[in-house]
Amino acid sequence: MTENAPLYPKNKSPKTLLIGAGGVGCEVLKNLAITGFDNITVIDLDHIELSNLNRQFLFRNKHIGQSKALIATETVKKMNPSAKIIGINDNIKSPQFDVEWFSSFDIVVNALDNLGTYSNIFHHILPLCILLKLSRHVNMMCQAADIPLIETGTAGYTGQTSGITECFECQPKPTEQKVYPVCTIRNTPTALIHCVVWAKDYLFIQLFGGESAKNKEVDMELDQDNQEEMAMMKESQKLKTILECMDSSDFGKMIFDSMFGNNINELLSMEDMWKNRTKPNPIFYNDYYVPNSDNKPSESLDDKEVLSTVETFRLWLSSLEKLKNTYKDNKINGLTFDKDDKDALEFVGCSANLRAIVFGISCQSLFQIKAMAGNIIPAIATTNAIVAGVAVVQASKIISGQLEKCKTVYFAYGGRRPQFMYKEPLLPPNKKCTVCQAFYYTVSINFKLLLSDLIALVSKTLSKEIPERIGEDFSLLEGNRILYDPDFDDNLGKSFEELGIKQNSILTIEPETDLDTVNTIILCIVPSTENSLEIKIKQGNNKIVSNQDIKETKKRIDVDNATNGKRPKESKSTLKSVDEPEFKKAKIISIDIPLDSDETIIIKDD
Numbered sequence: 389m390t391e392n393a394p395l396y397p398k399n400k401s402p403k404t405l406l407i408g409a410g411g412v413g414c415e416v417l418k419n420l421a422i423t424g425f426d427n428i429t430v431i432d433l434d435h436i437e438l439s440n441l442n443r444q445f446l447f448r449n450k451h452i453g454q455s456k457a458l459i460a461t462e463t464v465k466k467m468n469p470s471a472k473i474i475g476i477n478d479n480i481k482s483p484q485f486d487v488e489w490f491s492s493f494d495i496v497v498n499a500l501d502n503l504g505t506y507s508n509i510f511h512h513i514l515p516l517c518i519l520l521k522l523s524r525h526v527n528m529m530c531q532a533a534d535i536p537l538i539e540t541g542t543a544g545y546t547g548q549t550s551g552i553t554e555c556f557e558c559q560p561k562p563t564e565q566k567v568y569p570v571c572t573i574r575n576t577p578t579a580l581i582h583c584v585v586w587a588k589d590y591l592f593i594q595l596f597g598g599e600s601a602k603n604k605e606v607d608m609e610l611d612q613d614n615q616e617e618m619a620m621m622k623e624s625q626k627l628k629t630i631l632e633c634m635d636s637s638d639f640g641k642m643i644f645d646s647m648f649g650n651n652i653n654e655l656l657s658m659e660d661m662w663k664n665r666t667k668p669n670p671i672f673y674n675d676y677y678v679p680n681s682d683n684k685p686s687e688s689l690d691d692k693e694v695l696s697t698v699e700t701f702r703l704w705l706s707s708l709e710k711l712k713n714t715y716k717d718n719k720i721n722g723l724t725f726d727k728d729d730k731d732a733l734e735f736v737g738c739s740a741n742l743r744a745i746v747f748g749i750s751c752q753s754l755f756q757i758k759a760m761a762g763n764i765i766p767a768i769a770t771t772n773a774i775v776a777g778v779a780v781v782q783a784s785k786i787i788s789g790q791l792e793k794c795k796t797v798y799f800a801y802g803g804r805r806p807q808f809m810y811k812e813p814l815l816p817p818n819k820k821c822t823v824c825q826a827f828y829y830t831v832s833i834n835f836k837l838l839l840s841d842l843i844a845l846v847s848k849t850l851s852k853e854i855p856e857r858i859g860e861d862f863s864l865l866e867g868n869r870i871l872y873d874p875d876f877d878d879n880l881g882k883s884f885e886e887l888g889i890k891q892n893s894i895l896t897i898e899p900e901t902d903l904d905t906v907n908t909i910i911l912c913i914v915p916s917t918e919n920s921l922e923i924k925i926k927q928g929n930n931k932i933v934s935n936q937d938i939k940e941t942k943k944r945i946d947v948d949n950a951t952n953g954k955r956p957k958e959s960k961s962t963l964k965s966v967d968e969p970e971f972k973k974a975k976i977i978s979i980d981i982p983l984d985s986d987e988t989i990i991i992k993d994d
């Protein structure tokens with residue numbers, strides 16, 4: 389360890405933006421501060437919860453309920469009091485964090501969530517679409533502002549840092565969470581997860597979902613015609629009839645007998661289905677209902693224990709009653725399953741276990757089912773620490789102008805590979821990527837002006853300047869919304885205010901004719917107080933390192949790869965040990981990993 393020597397040349401003092409102060413973010417912030425990054429802004433919208441404390445080590449019990457960004461800043465300042473660290477408690481998508489704000493930084497580290505960014509070593513987790521949108525937004529902002537971005541992602545024992553040359557969008561993303569065949573879920577489950585999916589995505593929605601969610605399920609079935617699917621349709625229709633009796637005191641019995649008894653008998657009547665499978669055993673309400681008793685679940689149930697069938701039945705019945713009451717007030721929109729809603733979890737968990745009993749599958753505790761229903765991959769503190777360490781080493785290389793030495797680093801515990809940390813040389817970006825290959829412009833707009841003003845300006849300037857990208861005619865979109873095209877001029881007389889275009893909106897220009905290039909032109913909107921429209925063309929920046937430098941490096945890498953024909957070989961070494969800094973240490977320390985070495989850190993998995 390070398391004391392007081394930053395990881396990058398001293399004459400460079402990069403302004404660093406860290407997005408997220410969660411599992412990876414806390415580690416990154418500490419690493420940045422103790423390795424000499426002395427101008428850091430950290431943003432996080434969340435507050436500290438008890439469940440964060442096991443791995444988000446900058447927080448303590450007394451901080452619960454306070455802002456993550458502010459407390460993380462306060463704690464890390466004690467480690468390096470001379471560093472300028474600003475904490476912002478806000479959403480990175482808020483309008484004020486527009487392209488001009490992003491432009492004020494030299495480098496961005498994205499530590500948004502436990503999501504493997506774009507590596508195929510990751511499994512999908514539930515709020516994937518939200519996370520993808522966020523990461524896409526950050527990626528686009530960094531591209532528009534021309535700043536290098538390091539992506540981090542962890543999921544359980546796997547993790548990675550990436551994003552330096554290939555952008556977030558360069559590789560295809562997972563679009564769906566794991567999908568099971570409908571017939572397995574509805575007719576022939578063989579694992580508890582099938583029963584959990586059935587309880588959550590079918591039964592819960594059919595009983596308590598909004599009208600549109602219920603209809604979607606029925607539509608899907610109407611397209612199908614074989615015996616199994618006809619049975620499924622009949623089942624849905626029967627359920628509809630029962631649902632009309634929701635206020636009846638027999639409702640629980642009707643649902644129970646239908647779901648776990650009669651429908652199963654129906655399935656058993658399809659003999660072909662059971663030729664090579666173990667037959668299910670239907671169960672009925674009266675098998676468990678005890679007359680002259682309240683049939684209430686015991687009050688001291690442990691959610692980490694597997695319940696007896698009678699307790700499962702009782703908890704099922706009581707959670708059904710509670711959900712029924714909540715549903716009465718929300719009939720139009722319906723309820724959505726939330727793993728943290730006790731009633732919903734109990735109902736889904738017990739339904740899944742009752743179905744498991746019917747199909748001879750082992751039951752699990754509600755705690756386990758919660759993880760399955762929420763697709764929860766446990767966060768591992770060690771993975772976060774390793775990924776954050778690598779991210780800061782990569783950041784140092786970028787700031788030191790040693791882009792060629794940067795790597796995409798993967799960390800994957802278990803699996804086929806003999807080592808659990810491995811690296812890839814930076815790969816050139818996908819030439820068809822519509823994000824990093826796009827042309828970005830910053831447009832200052834007075835929101836009282838009209839869309840026609842912008843269209844006129846684009847035609848006057850950009851159409852002439854980059855005709856190869858715009859062509860003769862073009863359309864203007866915000867996401868999927870068409871604002872203008874040559875056959876749709878309804879919005880031309882509307883102001884930006886009326887159209888809902890505001891600070892930080894992102895518009896895309898698409899040519900009407902097919903051109904040979906990747907055609908996307910992206911306009912990032914910033915506010916202007918002047919009564920004019922201005923299209924500012926971003927031409928790189930005077931940053932320590934810009935995306936332009938990165939593009940040059942990518943070209944070189946491209947050429948090197950082409951001439952070698954293969955990737956550089958990985959060399960083995962041991963992981964250098966790094967002492968954990970004490971909390972109140974006010975020294976800048978640097979890690980003893982030589983930046984000019986091209987060594988890979990590989991740890992044998994034994």
Ligand SMILES: Nc1ncnc2c1ncn2[C@@H]1O[C@H](COP(=O)(O)OP(=O)(O)OP(=O)(O)O)[C@@H](O)[C@H]1O
Pocket residue numbers: 407408409410411412413431432433434435439440456478479480481499500501502522767
């Ligand atoms: N739009 C956003 N703007 C700013 N910060 C965000 C945004 N979305 C997510 N974050 C933050 O990114 C961090 C992600 O880290 P991580 O997933 O480890 O934290 P967590 O949400 O506390 O963990 P878990 O999901 O396991 O409970 C969180 O602190 C979260 O608040």
Ligand SMILES: [Zn+2]
Pocket residue numbers: 554555556557558817818821822823824825
């Ligand atoms: Zn890209």
